Amino acid sequence: MTRLSVAVLVSSTVLSTIGPMQSYAATYEGTVNTSILNVRSSTSTTSTIVGKLTQGTTVHVYSTSNNWAEIDFQGQKRYVSSSYLTLKPTVAKTSTTQTYTANENVNMRSAMTTTAPIVTTIPKGATVTYVSTHGATGSWFKVTYGGKTGYVAQRYFTLSGGGTVTPQANATHTTVNNTSMHSSMISTAPVLVTIPKGASVTLVSTHGATGSWAKVTYAGKTGYVAMRNLQAIVTSAPTTLYVKTATSVFSSTSTTGQSLGTLAVGSSVRLVSTHGATGSWAKVTAGTLTGYVPMRNLSETVVAAPVTPYYAQRTATMYSSMSTSRTVVQSIPVGAKVDHLSTHGATGSWYMIRYANKTGYVAARDFSLTAPSTSTEQYGPEREVQVVSNNTPLNVRPTPSTINTAIGTLAHGTIVNVKPVLNTEWGILTSGSFVGGYIHLSYTAPVSTTPPTTGIQRVVSHTSYPISVRAMAERQVAQFGQTDAHRSAPAYLPRAWVSVSGNTGTIVNNQLRVISGVGTALKMSASSTAVTIATIPNGTNIEYVDRQVVGTAVWYRVKYGSMTGFVTPSSVVGAVNILSQPSLTSHAYGQINPGETVTITGQTGTYYTVSYRRPAGHNIRIFDNVWRRASVTDLEPFVNPNNFDQNSQAFYQFLDLSKSAGTTAATLNRVLTNSGTLTNQGQAFINAANQYSINEIYLLAHAVHETGHGKSLLAQGVPVDKDGNALINSSGTRIHPDREVAATVYNMYGIQAVDSSPLATGAKFAFDQKWFTPEAAIVGGAYWIGASYINHPTHKQNTLYKMRFNPANPGVHQYATDIGWATKQTTRIYQTYQTLDSYTLHFDVPKFQ
Structure with a gap:
């Protein structure tokens, strides 16, 4: 060759x-x-x-x-x-003569953002070779140094021949909106001409301490415009980029913009332009899509598409496209290992796969992450089911697959006997006119809910909702979900909003907004018993003056119209956002109140990176290092049922919690070993389940999760006064020594233990409910959960998923703020079920548009 x-x-x-x-x-x-x-x-x-x-x-x-x-x-x-x-x-190397000198030690990064991985550190005085300029203001250089290529902030470099590094002179820029050209670098200077949005101008030079003004030529005139109104035209950046992290394509340079579509890992896009002060957004085209994606999700190097091995659970057909009417590419035998390339269809019902050197589409239901135990069908115990197919006849197939033509149909409401085909969602008919035929069990419901005497059975049903997965995620963002997934990510605070002394910053923006649904009381003094001057309506903007500390309680002194008084920190939030990127349009992790102090950990342009822990008593909208506001991108994987395999532990978030597991106190007590005040309380959970029609294993898992295995303060018992006020603080230290202990209360499910003050509110609710023993808290709490969620006549939130996300009415009446709450409950539920010999699992899975 x-x-x-x-x-x-x-x-x-x-x-x-x-x-x-x-x-x-x-x-x-x-x-x-x-x-x-x-x-x-x-x-x-x-x-x-x-x-x-x-x-x-x-x-x-x-x-x-x-x-x-x-x-x-x-x-x-x-x-x-x-x-x-x-x-x-592999790209042929080209020579270049333009070099720059580092003014201090500078990090070279893999992409145009300070959160990108560091390729190497360039020492002060070192010379780098210039490749190209990037960013809306030319704030990033692509350079080579020591055999490595990456991106550096241009402000740290000087031309090797002398002079200050500025965005490329004579480079063509476009205006991002209608902008005025002034005769000098001041917005009150005479206007020479108004430049329309999208017009091309030639950059002559940049001016100002931060390069905030640009001298440009346009239509024969030369003058000054604000640099923020210009967008560099990318000429030297690569025209093709590769998706390294699955991402949405947005209609604007914000993750709150409309999602136009999604891009899979490994796919390529054509770069149109970069946007943002640091070039943190890319305008791209991919097929018929044109829109904006975060630059951090793209790479200049080829990214291999992720390949996941799947196994054929039955003989399957590969088609040329997502339709059984298309050309058949090949037949795939039972147990065959294939490469899963991507998922398609509104409900993820199709997989694009590669098998035997051919690529095509297969029905997702025919494949699983685990290999079938045997190619011979095995059956579970016979049971009676009723066809539930929304008044549409249910097809009976000659094999447990949709490949073959139906041999008949069963009308909606028909009752038949079936044996489930293990490791599938199919059942073989053992009664009626089509004995030996197969039906899909997702379109059936059990006639009897009595647990079987032997064997393990699984019944999966689906409930349809008139909303898309994307809309579900957006509704959850509006409700303010929290995630701990970004606890290690940098958090950005605009420098203009903080006064700094050393590494401590104080928030100086004095704006507050009332967020209490019924409004908040403006008190004459810093006391809950003080006279109420006025009730400030929800959503009202007020002005922060200062703060007053009374014991351990903090009060804000504020101005409301002509009145001055005091409000609690839990009823208000500040106007300052803590941001996920150094950009005002980036996703906000949360807000922060006036007068609060943060630790300054670094600086990026006009932003500080900060560290801050949300104080007790502040609303959950306030930023916290660990628990931050979740974005739509964070939420989508949690709200999409298609992301959870039926054989996974996480699938138990769809378990119907209104049906008993049929277990014993001895079994539960084995699980509760060394669980603080929950130890040996198995019978209490069974009593609660029987009394209030709630799954006892769920109750146990919920209590273990909320109480840290029975060892939290609310589980160990909280002393309260005659009014139910806690007499210990969150550290367990006795407070209010002048008050007599009237009772000790327990709260095993964290009911009414709100994020801003969990111990005080959880103890007060337990006192009002008379939960004076661990057993009383277990049984009484089960009643509250059942009545409020699982068996509520309107809400009908009978699964962990419904309790967390409420698909029937998203963003309303939800149990927790942690977006991962539902799946975090499932491990112990799953593990407990594995100790049982006989039970029926009933799953209710949402189906979105």
């Missing part, structure tokens, strides 16, 4: 290993992204291992095919799994 023919080889043919490869040209450069990668003699996991590569090693890649990469290893062609290589095209 010639050098050229090997360089361009991209077919599925796998070349044999022959001779030294020094004479061949590589198509890609690959970097090992796993700790140890085996190098093999051929494209098979059974072939000889001829060596190993460690993480970070770079190799030359000649071609890729069927998840294998052909590489140069010790002068010979060898093979490795391409899933463990990060690939980028």
Whole structure:
């Protein structure tokens, strides 16, 4: 073969290993992204291992095919799994003479954002080679240094020949809105001409301490415009980028904008322009989509599409597109391992897969993450079911698959006997006119809910809702969900909103907004018993003056119209947002109140990075290092039922909690070993379940989660006074020593223990309910949960998922603020069920548009 023919080889043919490869040209450069990668003699996991590569090693890649990469290893062609290589095209090096000198130690990053990984640190005085300029104001340079290429902030560099680094002179920019050209660098200077939005101007130079003014030429005139009104036209950036993190395409440079579609990992896009002061947004086109995506989700290097192995649970058909009426590509046998490439359809009902060197579409229900235990059908105990198909006849199939033509139908409401086909959602009919035929059990419901005497059964039903998954996530954002997924991510605070002394910053923006649904009382003095001057309506803006601390309680002194008085911190939030990116349009992790102090951890342009813990008594909208406001992107994976495999523990969030598990106190007590005041309370959970029609295993899991295995203060018992006020604080220290202990109360489910003050509110509610023993709290709390959620005649929130997200009325009457609350309950439920020998699992799964 010639050098050229090997360089361009991209077919599925796998070349044999022959001779030294020094004479061949590589198509890609690959970097090992796993700790140890085996190098093999051929494209098979059974072939000889001829060596190993460690993480970070770079190799030359000649071609890729069927998840294998052909590489140069010790002068010979060898093979490795391409899933463990990060690939980028081999590009011929070009020389450049423009160099810059670092004014101080500078981090080179992998992308145009200060949150991107650091490639290397460039020492003060070092010389770098300039590649290109990026960002709306030219605030980022792409450079090479020490054999590495990445992005640096331009403000830290000086031209090697002297002078200040500025955005490229004579570069063409466009206006992002109608803007005035002034005769000098002041907004009150005479206007020479008004430049329309989208017009092209030539940048002459930048001015001001922060480069906030640009001298430009337009229509024969030269003058000054605000730099924020200009957008650089990208000429030197790569025209093709690759998606490294699955992302939505937005209608604007904000994650709160409309989602136009989604991009899968590994797909390519064409870069149109960059936006934001630091180039943190990219305008791209992908197929018919044109919109904006965060730059952090894109890469200049080729990103391998994720491949997940799935197994055929039954004989399946691969089609050329997402329709059973399309061309049949091939038949896939039971147990075959395939590469899952992507999921499609409004309900994720189709998979795009690769099998036997062919790519096509298959019905998702025919595949699972786990291999079938056997190719021979196995059945569960016979049971009686009723067809529930929304008045549409249910097809009876000759095999447990939709591939074959139906042999008949069953009308809605028909009662038949079936045996479930294990590891599937199908049942074989054992009564009626179609004995031996198969029906899909998701369209049936049990006639009797009495637990079987032997065996384990699973019944999955679906409830449809007239809303999309995206709309569900957006409703949850409006309700303010919290997540701890970003606890390590930087949080940004505009410098203009904080006064700094050393590494401590004080919020100086004095605006507050009332967020109490019924309004908040403006008190004459800092006391709950003080005279109420006025009730300030919900949503009203008021002015912060200062604060007063009374004992451990904090009060804000505020101005409301002509009146001055005091309000509680829990009833208001400040106007200052703590942001996820150094941009005012980025997602806000939460707000912060006037007068609060934060720790300054760094600086990016006109933003500080900060650390702050939300004080007790503040509303959950207030920012916290750990618990931050969730975005639509954070929420979508949790609200989409298609993300949870039926064999996973997380699927138990769809368990019908109104049906008993049929277990014993002895079994529950084994689970409750070393669980504080919950130890040996198994019978209490069973009594509660029987009395209020609630699944006893759910009650146990809920209590264990809320009380930290029975060891929280609310579980250990909280002393209260005659009015039910807690006489200990959140650290367990006795407070109000002048008050007599009237009772000790328990709260095992965290009921009414609101985020701003869980101990005080949880104890007060327990006192009002007379929960003076652990058993009383277990049984009494079960009544409250059942009456308020699971068995409520209107809300009917009979699953953990419904309790958290309430799909029938999203954002209303929801049990928790943690977006992961439902799945966090499931591990103990699942584990407890594994100790039982006989039970029926009833699942109610949402189905969205």
